[in-house]
Amino acid sequence: MSEKAFQDCYSDDLSQCYGCGRLNEEGLQIKSYWDGDETVCVFRPRPSHTAIPGYVYGGVIASVIDCHGTGTASAASNRALEKEMDLEGALRFVTASLHVDYLRPTPMGTDLFLRGTVKELKERKVIVGVTVTAGGKVCAKGEVVAVRMPESMGG
Amino acid sequence: MSEKAFQDCYSDDLSQCYGCGRLNEEGLQIKSYWDGDETVCVFRPRPSHTAIPGYVYGGVIASVIDCHGTGTASAASNRALEKEMDLEGALRFVTASLHVDYLRPTPMGTDLFLRGTVKELKERKVIVGVTVTAGGKVCAKGEVVAVRMPESMGG
Numbered sequence: 001m002s003e004k005a006f007q008d009c010y011s012d013d014l015s016q017c018y019g020c021g022r023l024n025e026e027g028l029q030i031k032s033y034w035d036g037d038e039t040v041c042v043f044r045p046r047p048s049h050t051a052i053p054g055y056v057y058g059g060v061i062a063s064v065i066d067c068h069g070t071g072t073a074s075a076a077s078n079r080a081l082e083k084e085m086d087l088e089g090a091l092r093f094v095t096a097s098l099h100v101d102y103l104r105p106t107p108m109g110t111d112l113f114l115r116g117t118v119k120e121l122k123e124r125k126v127i128v129g130v131t132v133t134a135g136g137k138v139c140a141k142g143e144v145v146a147v148r149m150p151e152s153m154g155g
Numbered sequence: 156m157s158e159k160a161f162q163d164c165y166s167d168d169l170s171q172c173y174g175c176g177r178l179n180e181e182g183l184q185i186k187s188y189w190d191g192d193e194t195v196c197v198f199r200p201r202p203s204h205t206a207i208p209g210y211v212y213g214g215v216i217a218s219v220i221d222c223h224g225t226g227t228a229s230a231a232s233n234r235a236l237e238k239e240m241d242l243e244g245a246l247r248f249v250t251a252s253l254h255v256d257y258l259r260p261t262p263m264g265t266d267l268f269l270r271g272t273v274k275e276l277k278e279r280k281v282i283v284g285v286t287v288t289a290g291g292k293v294c295a296k297g298e299v300v301a302v303r304m305p306e307s308m309g310g
Binding site: 046050058094095101 | 212215
């Protein structure tokens with residue numbers, strides 16, 4: 001793992017995201033890191049993040065896949081350009097589309113382990129596959145199509 | 156619109172969902188209703204539900220699409236069986252897959268209007284298309300594949 005989470009390299013004005021912004025006090029504040037050519041994130045759902053009692057809410061699973069995907073897109077783009085994400089500023093991506101297959105109910109009370117794989121890497125578009133494992137089983141698989149944030153959105 | 160929200164017809168033990176459970180105090184508590192053959196929901200994101208400042212977080216959009224989709228699946232199944240959802244118990248669906256296309260940034264500070272259309276209706280599987288409109292424009296389109304909750308999950 002690298003030392004600093006991808007999301008902690010975003011500039012302050014782009015760190016408000018509910019899913020991954022380090023400045024959003026109510027948010028999920030997920031943290032993603034490199035693990036070789038793949039990316040990882042560990043997230044523990046809050047007790048309120050339930051669906052049917054005992055199982056994790058699918059919208060929260062979609063959310064962590066989303067932000068792990070855009071974070072991976074940012075990190076992979078920086079790496080391809082040989083830019084130090086921390087020192088030279090992280091390229092910020094937003095989500096063009098999100099797909100999640102819920103393979104089995106995801107148990108509460110245990111960590112979710114996310115693993116991201118870059119499927120396609122272009123200058124302004126990155127496709128990331130994400131698996132979510134809990135209790136030793138893959139519970140969900142997702143795909144995030146991330147695109148470079150339009151300048152009109154700020155930043 | 157019918158008088159009572161679909162989600163308010165779920166039994167108490169199935170009303171803990173972060174997205175739509177009326178008993179989840181921290182959750183989004185979305186409410187869905189019939190509008191003719193389609194279904195509608197109005198949701199106002201909280202200030203914390205931001206992505207890039209000024210725009211709604213995609214994970215929250217995915218979440219409201221998810222619960223509006225499963226709620227629509229439940230209501231459509233009850234209607235097809237000519238069962239009164241409120242009196243005879245709502246059939247409970249869970250999400251098998253979720254897809255969201257984010258067509259444009261979704262503005263904060265205004266209501267999201269969701270509209271659901273039943274694309275396919277089988278006894279144990281319902282596919283629902285959902286559009287999300289904000290500020291007069293369709294900002295996202297989603298599809299929820301909902302399946303009847305396995306009895307092993309409780310309820």
